[in-house]
Amino acid sequence: MHELFDLEGDVWLSYSEGDGVARVMRYGGARSFSLGDVWVGTMADVAGSVWIATSGGAFEVSDEEIARVPDYPLYVSRIVEREGDVWILSSNEAHRAVDGRTVRYSTGEDALADVVVVNGVTWLLTKNIVEAGPAFRVCGDSLAPYDPAARVDAVEPAGADTAVRIQRPDFTLETKVVSAADLTCE
Numbered sequence: 001m002h003e004l005f006d007l008e009g010d011v012w013l014s015y016s017e018g019d020g021v022a023r024v025m026r027y028g029g030a031r032s033f034s035l036g037d038v039w040v041g042t043m044a045d046v047a048g049s050v051w052i053a054t055s056g057g058a059f060e061v062s063d064e065e066i067a068r069v070p071d072y073p074l075y076v077s078r079i080v081e082r083e084g085d086v087w088i089l090s091s092n093e094a095h096r097a098v099d100g101r102t103v104r105y106s107t108g109e110d111a112l113a114d115v116v117v118v119n120g121v122t123w124l125l126t127k128n129i130v131e132a133g134p135a136f137r138v139c140g141d142s143l144a145p146y147d148p149a150a151r152v153d154a155v156e157p158a159g160a161d162t163a164v165r166i167q168r169p170d171f172t173l174e175t176k177v178v179s180a181a182d183l184t185c186e
Contacts, residue, residue, distance in 0.1 A: 004043040004050065012050055014040035021052060023061075033066045035059055044081040051086050053079040058088050080115055082122065087115045094124055096138075103141050109133045116155050118162050121183050123155045132167040139185030 004012040009026040020034040021043070038056035045051075049062040051069075053076040058069040069088075078089040086097040089112040094105045105124065113127035124143065126133030135152035136143040146152060146164065154165040158177050166174045 002040065002042055004045060006045040006050060007048060012043055014043060014052065021050075021061075023050075031064070033061060035066070041076065042078045042080070044079045044086060046081045046084065046086050051079045051081075051088075053077065053088070077112070078114075082115050082117050089115070105136070105138065105143050107134070107136055107143065118155050118157050119160065119180060121162065121180075125152060125155065131171070135164070137183060137185065144185055 002014040006012060011024045011026070012021055013024065014021045020032055021040060022030055022032045024030045035052070035054055036056055038054040041053035041055075043050055043052050049060050052059040052061070055075050056068070058076045058079060059066055060069050076088055076090055080087045080089070088095040088097070091111055092107055092109055094107075094112055094115065096103045096105070107124060107126055109126040111126055111128050111133070113125045113132075116123045116125060122138035123146075124136040124138065126135070132151040132153040134148055134150065135146040135155060137146060150164075151167040152164055153167040153173055156163045156165070160180055162178050162180070162183060164176050164178055166176060168174060
């Protein structure tokens with residue numbers, strides 16, 4: 001089961017082996033939304049709409065109406081909100097809903113783990129079940145790999161610079177600090 005506290009203070013609960021989500025209003029009452037026979041994953045609240053990741057695609061609940069979001073992969077592993085944008089992650093690509101359009105990013109990797117924003121730079125991190133994978137910087141409508149040979153476990157702020165945590169083959173971690181100037185998109 002996943003839960004989300006939305007911007008209005010309501011609680012959303014997903015059924016891991018059910019057919020939908022329930023909204024429990026903070027002042028009492030509840031409402032269920034059926035999504036069909038799908039696995040329900042993470043949820044995100046963006047500008048008053050709740051986005052839901054499922055094995056049957058992405059859904060958006062807005063003004064008490066629920067609709068499948070077109071033009072997204074059938075199986076959505078995760079939905080996150082970063083800097084006001086909705087990111088829909090599937091096994092090897094990410095879709096970003098921005099300014100009324102959708103931008104598709106393909107990493108060529110087996111799994112996308114997260115979208116992270118550090119010092120104004122957006123990163124796509126990849127990870128399979130066992131180990132971290134390459135990291136990609138989002139440069140407008142395209143991706144720039146950080147270092148194709150590096151297995152990036154995490155990206156974190158280090159003052160005005162960025163700390164990139166690299167996973168070594170023996171699963172130990174090494175941290176490299178990268179200046180903002182070295183992360184420009186060109």
